[in-house]
Amino acid sequence: MRLGCVSGVTVYVHWTWFLLAAMAVELRPAEVTAAVTLVTLMSVFGIVLLHEFGHALACRSVGGRADRIVLWPLGGVAFVQPPARPGALLWSIIAGPLVNLILIPVLTVLLWLSSGNGAGAWHKTRDVLELLWSINLALLVFNMLPVYPLDGGQTLQAILWFMIGRVRSLRVSAVIGLIVGVAAAGLMLFWKQEFWLALIAVFVVMRSWQGLRMAKVMAAAEAMGYEVEER
Ligand SMILES: [Zn+2]
Structure with missing residues (x-):
């Protein structure tokens, strides 16, 4: 609406x-x-x-x-x-x-x-x-929290971008998001039974997976001399 x-x-x-x-x-x-x-x-x-x-x-x-x-x-x-x-x-x-x-x-x-x-x-x-x-x-x-795609994770990505470039910074932060997201989803669902928090963790996993795929596309495009728009 x-x-x-x-x-x-x-x-x-x-x-x-x-x-x-x-x-x-x-x-x-x-x-x-x-x-x-x-x-x-x-x-x-x-x-x-x-x-x-x-x-x-x-x-x-x-x-x-x-x-x-x-x-x-x-x-x-x-x-x-x-x-x-x-x-x-x-x-x-x-x-x-x-x-x-x-x-x-x-x-x-x-x-x-x-x-x-x-x-x-x-x-x-x-x-x-x-x-x-x-x-x-x-x-x-x-x-x-320094977990992609939360603001802290994307801040980390931007800082890493200065040091190791765009593709690698996205890859590193997305992997962190993926690991923390999977662990948090399991913890919230099976141990704490916190449905809402588990849902947020699943969202983190999905977006991190997208981030990793995006990094792959960007790397391929950069190798061919193109630039890719993120998101
Ligand atoms: Zn925000």
Whole structure:
């Protein structure tokens, strides 16, 4: 579903996101109201959206293409196509987590402002802000894990690109993603029974496999003197 267009970037939300919202409201703890659950969900949605805009606007600032953001229950995807330079990739990727980093002091100040002795709605605001503070930090830490295709993994790829070239940097980071992804999927599915985390791990494996195939295509094309557009 198309939500709107800001600075030439069109934002879409996948229908499964509404399914998640309905599930979260239905399965909320007894002491939490439906309104608080929805406000929290919308705020997380906002944080993810800002993160994706970080990627999209940074990519555009270095002359790349970024015209679409899709939000779905496991997070968001900014479809960015930075120019084939390691510096351009590095900036387009790191700008997302940078938004979460900037949000830490912003949320801290908001939390501090709401820490009066008020009751009722005021108290709920503080609870939601506390939760958002932790979620924002968790998103930052998780995204910066050096596992392809997470932001940390792609940051590693961009740094390696400076040193060992584009194809090998992609190959190394995709192999790391593949190994960690397979291990995490097995662990989450058979040991911890964490379905959502297992799903993320499967996504990591699939994207890493794509990355490896892409590296193969790029290597063949480079051998013939062509340049390949990534993604
Ligand atoms: Zn990101």
